[in-house]
Amino acid sequence: MQTRFDSILSPIAPTGKILLAVSGGVDSMCMAYLFLHSGIPGMKERIGVAHCNFHLRGEESDADERLVKDWCSLNGIPFHGKGFDTEEYATRNGISTEMAARELRYNWFAELATEKAYSFVSIAHNANDNAETLLLNLVRGTGIKGICGMHPTSSLPSKIAPESLRLLRPLLGFTRKEILSLAEESGIPYREDRTNAEEIYKRNRIRHSVIPVLEQLNPSLLQTLSEDMEHFREVADIADEFLHSAIERVSLKSEQPGKGVSTLTLSRQKLSEEKFLHFILHSIMSPMGFTSSQVKSLQTLITMESGTFSGKSFLSEGGRILTSKDTIIIYRYTEEAFSPLPDSASTAETSTQEMDILSPGEYSLDGVDFEVETLKWEKGMSAKQPEGTIILDNVKISFPLHIRHWQDGDWMRPFGMKGRKKKLSDIFVDLGLSLSDKENVLVLSGADFEAELPGGEKTILPDNHVFAILGYRISEEVKIDQNTASIIRIRIKKN
Numbered sequence: 042m043q044t045r046f047d048s049i050l051s052p053i054a055p056t057g058k059i060l061l062a063v064s065g066g067v068d069s070m071c072m073a074y075l076f077l078h079s080g081i082p083g084m085k086e087r088i089g090v091a092h093c094n095f096h097l098r099g100e101e102s103d104a105d106e107r108l109v110k111d112w113c114s115l116n117g118i119p120f121h122g123k124g125f126d127t128e129e130y131a132t133r134n135g136i137s138t139e140m141a142a143r144e145l146r147y148n149w150f151a152e153l154a155t156e157k158a159y160s161f162v163s164i165a166h167n168a169n170d171n172a173e174t175l176l177l178n179l180v181r182g183t184g185i186k187g188i189c190g191m192h193p194t195s196s197l198p199s200k201i202a203p204e205s206l207r208l209l210r211p212l213l214g215f216t217r218k219e220i221l222s223l224a225e226e227s228g229i230p231y232r233e234d235r236t237n238a239e240e241i242y243k244r245n246r247i248r249h250s251v252i253p254v255l256e257q258l259n260p261s262l263l264q265t266l267s268e269d270m271e272h273f274r275e276v277a278d279i280a281d282e283f284l285h286s287a288i289e290r291v292s293l294k295s296e297q298p299g300k301g302v303s304t305l306t307l308s309r310q311k312l313s314e315e316k317f318l319h320f321i322l323h324s325i326m327s328p329m330g331f332t333s334s335q336v337k338s339l340q341t342l343i344t345m346e347s348g349t350f351s352g353k354s355f356l357s358e359g360g361r362i363l364t365s366k367d368t369i370i371i372y373r374y375t376e377e378a379f380s381p382l383p384d385s386a387s388t389a390e391t392s393t394q395e396m397d398i399l400s401p402g403e404y405s406l407d408g409v410d411f412e413v414e415t416l417k418w419e420k421g422m423s424a425k426q427p428e429g430t431i432i433l434d435n436v437k438i439s440f441p442l443h444i445r446h447w448q449d450g451d452w453m454r455p456f457g458m459k460g461r462k463k464k465l466s467d468i469f470v471d472l473g474l475s476l477s478d479k480e481n482v483l484v485l486s487g488a489d490f491e492a493e494l495p496g497g498e499k500t501i502l503p504d505n506h507v508f509a510i511l512g513y514r515i516s517e518e519v520k521i522d523q524n525t526a527s528i529i530r531i532r533i534k535k536n
Contacts, residue, residue: 042215042223046075050211053194057160059209060121061090062150065105068165070112070231071220072212076163077116089119091153091162093146095127097138105232112230121157123149143198151202163209166191169217172266173247184327185277190270216263280320287321293368305371309350312343312369329359329373339369354448356395363449372480395445403534406444409481410534411511413442418525429512429533433519438485438508438529447482453507453516460517465507472513485509485531 061076063069076088092109094102106122113120131141150162171190178187197208212220224231256262291311295304305325315321323336335355342350342364355362360373396406401413415435426432451465469479487504509515512533521528 042219043075043078043080045214046211047080049193049214050076050079050209051081053211054161054163054207054209057087058158059088059161059163060150060154060157060159061088062146062162062164063090063092063109064165065092065108065232066165067224067229067231067233068167068212068217068220070109070229071223072163072165073112073118074223074227074229075211077118085118089121089157089159091121091150092123093142093149094122094124095142095145096124097127097142101232108230108232121153123153125149147197147199148201151197151199151206154197154206155203160205161207161209162197163211165212166210167212167215167217167220168263168267169248169252171213171270172252172263173244175266175270176247176251177243184323185273185280188270189274189277190267280324283317284321284324287315287317288325291315291321303373305373307369307371309343309364309367309369318343325371326355326357326362330357331355331359331362332357339364343369351449354450356445361446361448365449395443398442398444399440404444406483409483409511411483412532412534414530414532416528416530418521418528424521426530427532429535431509431511431513431515431531432521433485433509433515433529433531434521434525435527435529436525437519442529443486443504444483444511445486447479447484447507447510448505450505451484451486451507452505453510453514454518456515456517456520458517465510468510468514482513483511485511 059076061069061073063073073090077085079085090109090113092106094106096102110120110122112118125142125145127138127141127145130145131138134141134144136144153159154162175188175190181187191210191213193210193213195208195210196202196204197206223229252262259265288305291307293306293308295306312318312321319336319340322340323333326336326339335357339355339362342353350364351366353364360371362372363370396404398404398413401415403410403412405411424432447465449466452462453465453468454460455463455468465482465484469482474482484507486507507516508519509531511531
């Protein structure tokens, strides 16, 4: 096993320091043992150990830490340990405990590797883990990239990790049975995490309930799935090449009009001629957070023979899509330029494009900071406000306030125009706003609603009736008058 391990490790980490992520479980302790006894010259001097104490199992978590620390001390290996309040982090960020532990772990690895000049982070995923990941992703519906399995080396899944920092998985070619045999034969100390036997976690259900049944049908299940994953990776590479060529065929232009915003304009006509239209749309939209229903709705719009195409809008956490005349404009909100082939392992920045304000307070939407207040309105008070501030009658509009980015098709009845409707795009011209200014405009509107498209497909559309443009204008419907008793004041905060 040592010889096979060295043959796997040597080409993927020929030079540089390696940080070993060691939990104290059998997989990571065996990985540390194999690194320590590697026949690769100078390997012992290249390694250090990182241990995370998530404080989820009380004394058991502390005992795991002591084991790893004592092993490092005995073998002269640098030890790095860190404790986390995992449950507090999960609650604060509205995520599961599993996801919280993952984020905390990889972010710390990135920080530690940068500080201590490690070039690699090695984790102890094995062949069983890879099979479990394939089955989990198959159930979740992640598409072809999700069932390609894990690679022996990849980028570190942390937003703060430098591009040069690589993640190693040198145990992917070994089964859990082989690892347990090594631990027993070599007397490698390890601790069993009792949560590994609890089936409240999805992965454990796959491990204990699903895989044993599949192995009854195919005793060589792990090898079969490993070979399948190689085939899936080949298919994914072919699909990527097709997508690259398809994007070139249907694109009209690509640009980055402002920081954090990139656009891709596609031809409706050219898209409608593509044989695999759904695959192209799904490949572009899914990584941005759009749902399968939204993908199908846009596909229906593109291919329908009659009906209104222009002015439709689709929103997601990672961007928005607008239909305009004979084009589809895709806005992606990220610090990086638009890439039609996002890495399935990447963790690109995403941003929220709408929110409901339930009460006064300070808020931020996609980098725009603003304050919402409620104030008593008394006779004699001036309705004229400082630049960037608007006031609304608290009776004519009330909480929750639906705040979002403006969309093509939005309109309002501007204050002073006696109820006449005007498109926001025309108001922006009057205000002399630049393209980057328009990208940051937030509006107060009615809530999104579900609409049915020709053919029966359903989509989510915004209410295009706007009551205020934050920082600029209000509509006639919400202006203060002689009967106003209280107001809502919204102030854009300048950075």
